[in-house]
Amino acid sequence: MSDNWYIGIDLGGTSVKMAFIDDDAQIIDKWDIKTDTTNDGENIVSDISKSIKSKIEEHQKDKDLIKGIGMGAPGFLEMETGFVYQAVNIGWKNYPLKEELEKSVGLPVIVDNDANIAAIGEMWRGAAEGAKDVLCITLGTGVGGGVIAGGEIIHGVNGMAGEIGHTTAVTDGGVLCNCGKTGCLETVSSATAIRRMAIDGFRDHPESPLKKQYDTNGDISSKDVLDRAKEQDHLAMSVVKKVAFHLGFALASFATTMNPSKIVIGGGVSKAGDTLLDPVKHYFKMYALPRVNEGVEIVPAQLGNDAGVIGGAWLAKTKL
Amino acid sequence: MSDNWYIGIDLGGTSVKMAFIDDDAQIIDKWDIKTDTTNDGENIVSDISKSIKSKIEEHQKDKDLIKGIGMGAPGFLEMETGFVYQAVNIGWKNYPLKEELEKSVGLPVIVDNDANIAAIGEMWRGAAEGAKDVLCITLGTGVGGGVIAGGEIIHGVNGMAGEIGHTTAVTDGGVLCNCGKTGCLETVSSATAIRRMAIDGFRDHPESPLKKQYDTNGDISSKDVLDRAKEQDHLAMSVVKKVAFHLGFALASFATTMNPSKIVIGGGVSKAGDTLLDPVKHYFKMYALPRVNEGVEIVPAQLGNDAGVIGGAWLAKTKL
Structure with a gap:
């Protein structure tokens, strides 16, 4: 088992799934929180951030060994900038997701849409390994x-x-x-x-x-x-x-x-x-x-x- | 105009199209020869090689400034190895095209199928530039x-x-x-x-x-x-x-x-x-x-x- 961890996040309209995952795609811990879509989803990023920080503490994990966050979100977004044009089920419109999450958690973030990260998961360690x-x-x-x-x-x-x-x-x-x-x-x-x-x-x-x-x-x-x-x-x-x-x-x-x-x-x-x-x-x-x-x-x-x-x-x- | 030239070859069932092309996709010279499909196409590579060598001489081009050959061939082939499994119109079956052409011309060769190189051409300097x-x-x-x-x-x-x-x-x-x-x-x-x-x-x-x-x-x-x-x-x-x-x-x-x-x-x-x-x-x-x-x-x-x-x-x- 490697010492490096990655954080995977799968944002949906009702819940946010999160996990610590190691270099071999093994899930160290997974949990989810409710998606708070009130006020155009303005609390989602801080909810995610709080939840991640508390989980890092719980695992007594050195933050330097967590290499970054990969997140899937529903809707139209630009992968290069992590900018969400529109995510109807979430309430976001023109929302700089990558920027906000990086600021809030203090880890590098990469964003793609939810269908794509699911496909990648199946390619890494699933049916299309x-x-x-x-x-x-x-x-x-x-x-x-x-x-x-x-x-x-x-x-x-x-x-x-x-x-x-x-x-x-x-x-x-x-x-x-x-x-x-x-x-x-x-x-x-x-x-x-x-x-x-x-x-x-x-x-x-x-x-x-x-x-x-x-x-x-x-x-x-x-x-x-x-x-x-x-x-x-x-x-x-x-x-x-x-x-x-x-x-x-x-x-x-x-x-x-x-x-x-x-x-x-x-x-x-x-x-x-x-x-x-x-x-x-x-x-x-x-x-x-x-x-x-x-x-x-x-x-x-x-x-x-x-x-x-x-x-x-x-x-x-x-x-x- | 750059000093580097590349050789493009487009092999078809009736003719072999060839060209010297520079870094900006400009055609310096183009010509073609007949495709000799007799004896399962065994003369094609040496015909191409002779033709290229004589054109290099004609242009008095320093061979070191010709960076390599990119060739399209019809049929089933493996790009990594440049191995042609079958090219019905040419007569080749299990023919190591890349290997033979490299040996014959003395330049590095990369091979892909003919439809693909045409698409790439249109992407580089054509309708899909x-x-x-x-x-x-x-x-x-x-x-x-x-x-x-x-x-x-x-x-x-x-x-x-x-x-x-x-x-x-x-x-x-x-x-x-x-x-x-x-x-x-x-x-x-x-x-x-x-x-x-x-x-x-x-x-x-x-x-x-x-x-x-x-x-x-x-x-x-x-x-x-x-x-x-x-x-x-x-x-x-x-x-x-x-x-x-x-x-x-x-x-x-x-x-x-x-x-x-x-x-x-x-x-x-x-x-x-x-x-x-x-x-x-x-x-x-x-x-x-x-x-x-x-x-x-x-x-x-x-x-x-x-x-x-x-x-x-x-x-x-x-x-x-």
């Missing part, structure tokens, strides 16, 4: 993504790289997406979409236990749908097939252009495991170049909620 | 591509990155592609595809002058179709619309995931200019995230046949 060309896609309420090419996280010209959830899956007559477009991959592969597509299917599948569940409980969740698919329910299976078709197609297009060695699928929906992964791989193979298909593994994410803090620590270790 | 995130797509007999992200050419895990021509455009009932799949972007946007789609349209558009041209001359070319589209011929316009739809969709998917600042369209088909580019931009905007669309310019390639040798020189300048 050691891989240099990776796509991480997170199927949750929405669909996010992070792209690593040649071992580096790709930001693109204005920080939008990785938004595979907003590639178009349905070219004509698609459902309205949160982003304002219609027919995005997110509208046919997120947890939200799975629930909606199942409910839309009640007309054609009135016999499905999902309909009974809905009538009894007033709602169903995406997990209900995925569980029923495992039990071979026709409606649930038809929804999974649709999700897998669109995911397989989008991932194949990405892979044929970027030739990754790993595609990591995370987020709540990915917990369906092979029920989802097997048909995704089927469609992927159908639409990808054979040599591209041979070069890639499609795997579930491994780090869960720790991906962000581990990726943050990697940033601090390699970029500061 | 100064851009760090670029897609170059070449619409010729086939459809090739090169991806630059964060200023570096992306190879992927087994050298396939950039094969956007083989992303699937038609998911069901597409035309058979040279790669063995069906419905590839190449089958609906190459010169070959444009000719085929126009001929397929004769039934519905017997009045089109393209049909008369075909009946008179026994054939039509993609250029004929693109020329007629400029003259508002309905059949030709319907073909261009189809090409533009598929290109706009594929480019938008790429851009939403990689967020480039430039998309450079080259190859014979791109000579149609705005007749093609305007509808491509229309569909691109329809299918890309607004912020992605704002960040990118879709532009015609500038360097034509010189892109490869200029990109080769950049490789020699920056990577040797």
Whole structure:
């Protein structure tokens, strides 16, 4: 075990996850605090700072051995300057995050967006360990993504790289997406979409236990749908097939252009495991170049909620 | 003008293009020789070597001021070692290109594939000058591509990155592609595809002058179709619309995931200019995230046949 520690921070709309992490990506300690979004999030940085200082004291750690902080934040930001243009869920607008956090904690800080640090975490010590060309896609309420090419996280010209959830899956007559477009991959592969597509299917599948569940409980969740698919329910299976078709197609297009060695699928929906992964791989193979298909593994994410803090620590270790 | 020269080589199935290029990407001299594909291409390297040596003599250039050779070759190769696994049009199989050329010319050599060096050329001094995130797509007999992200050419895990021509455009009932799949972007946007789609349209558009041209001359070319589209011929316009739809969709998917600042369209088909580019931009905007669309310019390639040798020189300048 090395003596150097790094601090990984993963800022979300409800909690701030933090961890001390060593050179081998081992978590020494992890904890979280509530995200205080009142007053446009003005207390967040001082809350983080107090919490870190007290944890350093608790561990009786020499501060010189803590090399720096790598932090992920949601929203639009500029990595070079650590300046956050807008983070809607947090309340920040034109907020100099890196500058404020450095002043407050007294350690160097590097900032990237939350989807990117999660991808880096999976590359450092997760499902894509050691891989240099990776796509991480997170199927949750929405669909996010992070792209690593040649071992580096790709930001693109204005920080939008990785938004595979907003590639178009349905070219004509698609459902309205949160982003304002219609027919995005997110509208046919997120947890939200799975629930909606199942409910839309009640007309054609009135016999499905999902309909009974809905009538009894007033709602169903995406997990209900995925569980029923495992039990071979026709409606649930038809929804999974649709999700897998669109995911397989989008991932194949990405892979044929970027030739990754790993595609990591995370987020709540990915917990369906092979029920989802097997048909995704089927469609992927159908639409990808054979040599591209041979070069890639499609795997579930491994780090869960720790991906962000581990990726943050990697940033601090390699970029500061 | 700097005293350092670099040699760019662009190997094709019919000719080898070569140039002396200085630090500012200026071409000092360019020339080409025939590609001798007899005996599995065994004479190509010695032909290149002889030609270069005689040109160095002609220019009375001090060989110490020639820093190295950057070469593009078609087919599958490993950049690190300059080893060519297979180059079908050349005849090479398991050929140590870098090693042989270094031995023969006595200068350091770096090798990449032909689509990639063309993309680099456009990034160094062409349509994407100064851009760090670029897609170059070449619409010729086939459809090739090169991806630059964060200023570096992306190879992927087994050298396939950039094969956007083989992303699937038609998911069901597409035309058979040279790669063995069906419905590839190449089958609906190459010169070959444009000719085929126009001929397929004769039934519905017997009045089109393209049909008369075909009946008179026994054939039509993609250029004929693109020329007629400029003259508002309905059949030709319907073909261009189809090409533009598929290109706009594929480019938008790429851009939403990689967020480039430039998309450079080259190859014979791109000579149609705005007749093609305007509808491509229309569909691109329809299918890309607004912020992605704002960040990118879709532009015609500038360097034509010189892109490869200029990109080769950049490789020699920056990577040797």
